[in-house]
Amino acid sequence: MADDPFDNMLAQMDRAAEYADVDEGVFERLKHPERTLKVTLPVELESGEVEVFEGYRCQYDGARGPFKGGVRYHPTVTQEEVEALAGWMTWKAALVDLPYGGAKGGVICEPKDLTERDLERLTRRYTEGIRRMIGPEIDVPAPDMNTNPQTMAWMMDTYSMYEGYSVPQVVTGKPLEIGGTPGRVEATGRGVSIVTERLFEYLDRELTDATVAIQGFGNVGSNAAQLLDEMGATVVATSDVTGAAYDPDGLDVAALADHVGAGGLIEEYTAGDTRSEPERSPEDDAELVTNETLLTLDVDVLVPAAIEGVITADNVDDLRAGAIVEAANGPTTVAADEVLSGRDVPVVPDILANAGGVIVSYLEWVQNAQEFSWPLETVNAELERRIGSAFDDTIERYDVGDVPDLRTAAYTLALERTASAHEYRGLFP
C-alpha cells in the first residue's frame, strides 16, 4: 500500500512498466525528478507582521520539451507532493501528446487566512524565487488549487518587470486582457465532461440516464458539473470542505454554481442560506452529507475533483459507483486501484481525465507565440480533438487485452513516449 503521493506515482509507474516497452536504464531515470528548487519566502503581511513561507518548483522530466505545470497554494503542500504532481504532469503531457515535459510548484500557505494584498506579495516573492528557473521556452507555470488567472497575472507581471518587457508566454491561465485564451477557465472541467461522454459511448450506455457525484465544486468540479448537467446527466451530489449537497433527484447545478461563485459554502446552500440569483429551484431538496458519504453513493459515475488520496484501501470496499472519472490529480491510491481493477470498475485515470487544462494551456502558449488569438470555438474544437484522440489511444491500448485497466494502458503509452524521447536524445555527456 502506498499513500504518500510520490510513492503512489512510483507504484503506478512500476505497474505499467511490466507492460511497457521501455529500456531499464531509461525507466530508472524516469523515477527521479530532474531538479527541485526549495525557496524561503519572507512576506510582510497587510497586518504588518512578517511571515516566512516555504515554496517549491519541481522540473520532473524535460525530454519532450519545455517544462509545464501548475502552482498550488495549500497548507498540506510538501516537496514529495510537488514532485509527484510534476511526475503526473510529465505522463499527462506525453499521453495527450503535447511537446512538453512535466513540472509543478507549490507554496505552503492557507490562502483563506491571507488578504488579496498578502496573496499578491506572496505570489511576487515566489515568482522572484523561482524566476531563474522559469521562462517561455524553459518552464511555464499555470494555475492549480487555490491559484487563478489573477495569480498568473501577478506572476507574469513580476517576471516581465525583471526582463524589462512584457512576456505573456511565461505563464498560462492568464486573464484574457493580458494574453489569456478563451476557454481556459472551463478547460479542465470541459475535458472531464468529454471523457465521461466518451466512456459512456465505449460502454454503450446513455449519459442521459446517468447519475453523477462530484467531490469538490471548485474550478474543475463546478465546470464539469455544469457541462455534464447540460449533456443530460443528473448531478446528485457535490461538495466543498464544509460537506456535500445531496439530492437523489438531482441538484440545481446552475443555482449552486451561482451561490459558490458568489463566495457561498455548500453547508450554507443546504441550510437554505443561498446567494444565488435567481433563487435555487424549489425542487432541489439538497441535504448536507459528509464528503466520505459522497464517495460511497450508489451512482453511475463518481468524479473526485478536490484533492489526492481520497479513494483508499480503507473506503474502497464501500464504493458503489459504476465508474470513476479522476478529475483531481492522484485521488486513488494504488491499493484501492487494484481493488477497483479486480472489480472491473472502469477508472478513467487523472492523466487523461483532467488533461483538458494542460491542453488549453498549450493552446494559449501557442497563441502567445504566434501573437494571434483564436475564437472560443477553435479552442474548444482543438481541445475535443486532442483529448478525444488520447482517449481513443488509451482504449485501443486497453483493448489489445494484456493490460489490466485503463490507468495501466494510459501509463504504458506515456512511459513509452517519454522513454522514446530519451532514447532519441541519448544520455549526456
Ligand SMILES: NC(=O)c1ccc[n+]([C@@H]2O[C@H](COP(=O)([O-])OP(=O)(O)OC[C@H]3O[C@@H](n4cnc5c(N)ncnc54)[C@H](O)[C@@H]3O)[C@@H](O)[C@H]2O)c1
Ligand atoms: N484547475 C485546473 O485546471 C486543474 C487541471 C488539472 C487538474 N486539476 C486538479 O483538480 C483538483 C481540483 O482543482 P481546482 O483547480 O478545481 O481547485 P479549486 O481550489 O478551485 O477547488 C477545489 C475544491 O475542492 C474542495 N476541497 C478542498 N479540500 C477538500 C477536502 N479535504 N475534502 C473535500 N473537498 C475539498 C474545495 O472546497 C473546492 O470546492 C486538484 O487535484 C487539481 O490538481 C486542476
